[in-house]
Amino acid sequence: MPTTEQGKGVFTIEQLNIEGKRSGTGFVAHKAMLVNALSRALADRLVLFDFTIGRKGFLNYLKSLAGSNIVKIVPATSPASDGASESQTSAKKRLKVVCGSHTSHLDDGAWIKEPSAKGKGATPLTFAEVRICPSNAVKPNIGSLELAEALNRVLPFTAKDDNRPVLQCVNFIAKDGKLTLVSADGFRLAVFPIPFEGESDGQALISRDELKGIASALKQAKRARVSFEGEDVTKPSSLILDTELTRYKWVSIGGNFPEYEKLIPTELNCSAHFDTIEAIKATRTLKALSDNPKDYPIDLTIGNGKVAMANPDNTGQAEIPADTDGEGFIRIDGNYFADALKACGGMVDFKMTSPASPMLFSTDGYRLVVMPMVTEKAREYEKAKQEAKPTEATEPVEPEAAETAASEAAEVVAEAEAIAKGAKSRHKSGKRSKAKEPIAVA
Numbered sequence: 095m096p097t098t099e100q101g102k103g104v105f106t107i108e109q110l111n112i113e114g115k116r117s118g119t120g121f122v123a124h125k126a127m128l129v130n131a132l133s134r135a136l137a138d139r140l141v142l143f144d145f146t147i148g149r150k151g152f153l154n155y156l157k158s159l160a161g162s163n164i165v166k167i168v169p170a171t172s173p174a175s176d177g178a179s180e181s182q183t184s185a186k187k188r189l190k191v192v193c194g195s196h197t198s199h200l201d202d203g204a205w206i207k208e209p210s211a212k213g214k215g216a217t218p219l220t221f222a223e224v225r226i227c228p229s230n231a232v233k234p235n236i237g238s239l240e241l242a243e244a245l246n247r248v249l250p251f252t253a254k255d256d257n258r259p260v261l262q263c264v265n266f267i268a269k270d271g272k273l274t275l276v277s278a279d280g281f282r283l284a285v286f287p288i289p290f291e292g293e294s295d296g297q298a299l300i301s302r303d304e305l306k307g308i309a310s311a312l313k314q315a316k317r318a319r320v321s322f323e324g325e326d327v328t329k330p331s332s333l334i335l336d337t338e339l340t341r342y343k344w345v346s347i348g349g350n351f352p353e354y355e356k357l358i359p360t361e362l363n364c365s366a367h368f369d370t371i372e373a374i375k376a377t378r379t380l381k382a383l384s385d386n387p388k389d390y391p392i393d394l395t396i397g398n399g400k401v402a403m404a405n406p407d408n409t410g411q412a413e414i415p416a417d418t419d420g421e422g423f424i425r426i427d428g429n430y431f432a433d434a435l436k437a438c439g440g441m442v443d444f445k446m447t448s449p450a451s452p453m454l455f456s457t458d459g460y461r462l463v464v465m466p467m468v469t470e471k472a473r474e475y476e477k478a479k480q481e482a483k484p485t486e487a488t489e490p491v492e493p494e495a496a497e498t499a500a501s502e503a504a505e506v507v508a509e510a511e512a513i514a515k516g517a518k519s520r521h522k523s524g525k526r527s528k529a530k531e532p533i534a535v536a
Contacts, residue, residue: 108137108222109341119143120168121226125193128165129156131339134311137222139206143169145189148217151205161194168192170199232336235291236273238318242309244275244286247437247460249309252302253279260349263299266320266333268292273320276354277302282430283357283463284437296322298333298346308335308342315339358463359452362445364422366396368414370435370442376403376412377432383410390428391467396444397421406469424449425467434462449473 110131114123120143132140132153140149156165170190188199209216245264253261258280265276273290276283312318315337323332335342377392383405384390395402396418404411406425424446435442438457446453446466450473455462 108135110135110222110224111339112224112226114226117166118168122166125156125163125165134314134340135222136307137220138218139221141221141223142189145202147200148205159193159196166192232317232319232338234317234319236318236320238312238315240288241318242312244288245309247286248275248277248284249302250433251277251279251282251284260351263301265351266298268296281465283354285461287459298331299351300333300344304344359447359454362447364396364420365445366401366416366418367443368401368416370438372414374435376414379412380405380410381428391425392428392431393425395423422446424453425469427467430464434464437462
């Protein structure tokens with residue numbers, strides 16, 4: 095199969111497995127089946143025999159055909175038209191399409207746009223190859239709808255920064271009977287494991303851009319099978335996705351994904367279980383009151399059976415009922431909060447440790463870690479909480495142990511300061527600045 099460079103990885107040609115019968119040098123197939131397969135393909139160019147045509151144009155043409163549900167496609171030599179000049183009478187090889195009383199002859203390159211003088215407007219160099227077979231049996235090892243849902247929940251949290259190609263990918267990890275999809279953008283980390291009956295373990299980093307449209311195609315698929323190839327040092331690993339009509343294959347990009355498991359907080363002392371729909375409504379209200387809807391913070395106060403949400407300047411407040419355990423305060427980027435609520439959906443479990451530590455959203459195995467906005471109010475809240483704790487009697491500390499503890503504390507402070515200096519900040523003229531500590535570094 096030929097391959098094309100796309101995004102940060104190598105996208106191998108798609109294979110459309112059409113169930114049909116051979117007819118001479120061509121084939122006969124059900125129009126509905128052919129339309130279905132073309133609708134699921136992601137590539138812009140379609141390879142039929144030794145012809146290359148535009149997929150979308152050919153798909154629209156097939157949809158417009160009426161009178162029969164059977165389509166015959168065969169390479170043929172089109173006859174010269176009456177009255178043609180001598181230079182026009184030479185036979186030309188074309189792709190003949192017959193459906194009922196409709197017949198057409200398609201030139202090689204039909205519905206394909208060539209680049210303009212400025213090199214723009216050309217049909218992208220992505221290909222789908224049509225293969226005809228009596229039947230295409232796919233033994234499923236993963237739920238197509240479950241995989242589609244997992245992709246929709248992790249793709250929004252890939253990095254947009256071109257300088258961090260690894261974080262622009264989804265990390266696929268097959269291990270211990272689960273296929274885990276992981277993504278991170280430096281401030282958020284999404285993890286979603288789903289049941290998987292693969293024959294062997296595997297791992298592949300696939301660019302976000304190459305996965306666009308796959309979730310929609312999977313929702314139409316009846317069966318899905320995921321496998322990995324080339325997992326040795328001499329050959330890059332590949333992720334293969336088979337459905338009953340289409341095979342997709344991607345080659346993993348180079349690089350190491352962060353050790354994401356270490357980034358998921360485990361020591362959590364405040365939690366809330368609430369409805370994301372009610373929280374989204376409250377978020378929209380607070381967003382409407384903000385001077386900058388694209389860059390607005392929200393203060394969350396958890397406790398007493400509710401989650402209180404407010405703008406930092408107290409221009410708007412909202413409360414939603416929740417099952418709470420413990421009390422806490424944290425500030426979060428409003429857009430990050432809305433994205434987290436949409437990704438989780440339904441009822442969500444929200445957990446946190448302190449106003450300056452990562453917060454965790456989780457539902458049905460899906461976990462999303464989000465970094466907070468560290469503010470002076472958060473520091474004061476944490477300080478007051480520490481001072482409110484009862485003083486406990488402590489044993490004398492040996493001088494040597496005290497010196498070691500002081501040294502370790504200094505190292506932690508130095509590391510925190512280094513992270514803070516490298517953390518991403520948004521500073522706009524006349525706007526409030528905010529800082530968030532990165533979740534992962536590529």
